[in-house]
Amino acid sequence: GENVEQHPSTLSVQEGDSAVIKCTYSDSASNYFPWYKQELGKGPQLIIDIRSNVGEKKDQRIAVTLNKTAKHFSLHITETQPEDSAVYFCADPGGSYIPTFGRGTSLIVHP
Amino acid sequence: NAGVTQTPKFQVLKTGQSMTLQCAQDMNHNSMYWYRQDPGMGLRLIYYSASEGTTDKGEVPNGYNVSRLNKREFSLRLESAAPSQTSVYFCASRLEARQPQHFGDGTRLSIL
Numbered sequence: 235g236e237n238v239e240q241h242p243s244t245l246s247v248q249e250g251d252s253a254v255i256k257c258t259y260s261d262s263a264s265n266y267f268p269w270y271k272q273e274l275g276k277g278p279q280l281i282i283d284i285r286s287n288v289g290e291k292k293d294q295r296i297a298v299t300l301n302k303t304a305k306h307f308s309l310h311i312t313e314t315q316p317e318d319s320a321v322y323f324c325a326d327p328g329g330s331y332i333p334t335f336g337r338g339t340s341l342i343v344h345p
Numbered sequence: 346n347a348g349v350t351q352t353p354k355f356q357v358l359k360t361g362q363s364m365t366l367q368c369a370q371d372m373n374h375n376s377m378y379w380y381r382q383d384p385g386m387g388l389r390l391i392y393y394s395a396s397e398g399t400t401d402k403g404e405v406p407n408g409y410n411v412s413r414l415n416k417r418e419f420s421l422r423l424e425s426a427a428p429s430q431t432s433v434y435f436c437a438s439r440l441e442a443r444q445p446q447h448f449g450d451g452t453r454l455s456i457l
Contacts, residue, residue: 268445277349277451278448279448332393
């Protein structure tokens with residue numbers, strides 16, 4: 235898999251604020267970019283994904299944006315709620331078809 | 346609609362013991378994966394099976410073996426467990442490249 239860097243490692247916000255998590259990747263051939271949410275004691279679950287033929291995709295309070303020139307994609311969560319507290323992972327499938335994951339962002343939403 | 350099922354959910358072993366972690370998926374997916382998750386390290390790939398009949402090493406394969414028993418099942422074996430293998434193990438599957446992965450809920454393994 236290719237190198238994927240994810241920032242920040244921890245993000246603490248107040249309920250109602252927005253949260254942004256960013257990932258950078260190295261393989262210019264990548265064309266599928268998923269985001270996963272992992273709740274305590276569970277496996278990661280897909281929450282949103284984007285393909286390289288679009289720059290942004292939204293699903294209610296979450297959105298993903300892609301900048302292929304700069305090789306980064308971001309997860310945006312608006313109007314955060316306590317149930318958004320979890321660990322979020324980006325992944326880059328890379329040219330070898332083996333998904334490479336970022337190290338994760340622990341999002342804490344304070345009521 | 347079970348998705349990916351892992352057994353057992355918890356296990357405690359003594360150093361040197363062996364065990365097999367089981368994984369099964371009911372989504373007719375072609376590819377299956379084993380990851381370990383340690384604090385601050387994210388998800389690290391141990392082994393994967395791109396399709397039935399094939400297996401390949403991932404980032405951290407030492408001390409593990411795998412078997413793709415059929416299209417549904419992919420097992421991970423620890424032949425001689427070591428304390429460094431204490432971790433949470435996740436199995437995942439997906440239909441094909443550039444599709445989302447589906448994860449099980451993990452096996453929490455402690456080796457004393």
